[in-house]
Amino acid sequence: MHRRRPTLLAALTLTAAATLTLSACGSDGSPGKGEGEIAGSDAGDESSASPSPSSTSTAAAGRPKVELPPDLRLTFEDAETGDPVKDAVLADNAERMRAVDAAISGTDPEGKALGFYNTGKALEAAVSWVGQFEKANATVTGHVRFFDRDVTLKGTTSAVLTFCADESKGFSKDKETGEVTKTPVTKDSYVQYNTRLDKNADGVWQTSQILSTRGAAQCQA
Incomplete structure (x- = not known):
């Protein structure tokens, strides 16, 4: 029997987990608003995107x-800053x-x-x-394309990372039917994220807090 999907999940974004997270972190955002604004199907231009970090960061x-x-x-721009610590933060965030x-x-x-x-x-x-x-x-x-990724180090074991996501070419798909949900691209297809990462004893930069602003003007393509 076909399962009926809740309205909220009818058109999910690929990175909506961060939107849910902001409710746990005390943001004034509105989870459940704007999650459906995803559209487009071509892969887009990867000329300025970095290779998948999983091929280089899994050994340590x-x-x-x-x-x-x-x-x-998923593609991640601005992966190399010249600072090895900041680059490690960016790599672990991408893997997150x-x-x-x-x-x-x-x-x-x-x-x-996870x-x-x-x-x-x-x-x-x-x-x-x-x-x-x-x-x-x-x-x-x-x-989904992640861009304008900027790291600010807060001491030796904490960092703040802000970045944007272009979700205009991301879709949800019904597992049973394979049906892909598409909706028009709007300003809410672009999201700004403000995250905190903490370095654990094994040297991994784990995301501990993540806030999002859907439709942020600074992330509009």
Whole structure:
């Protein structure tokens, strides 16, 4: 029997886990508003995007290998700053974003990477969001581009990272029927994120807090 998906999950964005997280972090954002504004289907231009960080960052600290299905692609710009510490923050944040989608799409069914790259409230909210996808029998497909990624170090074990996401080419997909939900691109297809990462004893920069502003003017393409 076909499962009926909740209205909220009818057109999910690939990175909506962060939107859910902001409610746990005390943001004044509005989870559930704007999650459906995703459209487009072509892969887009990757000329300024970095290669997948999973190929270069999995060896250290016993990092789990994060794999995504072939119909799902995330690209991360501004991956190299010239500062090795900032670059490590950017790499682990990228793996965090990939880990959420790996858990949703089923390539990491046990959520090993999810727990590896998240901690505290960010982990709780990410797990909850993945669970909502499971209840809706939905997965994710398409392409999301992350850009304007900027790191500010706060001492030796804490950092603030802000970045934008272009979700205009990301889709939700019904697992049972394979139907892809498409909606028009609007300003809410672009999201600004403000995150905190803390370096654990193994040297991994885990996301502990993440706030988002959907439709932020500074992230409009």
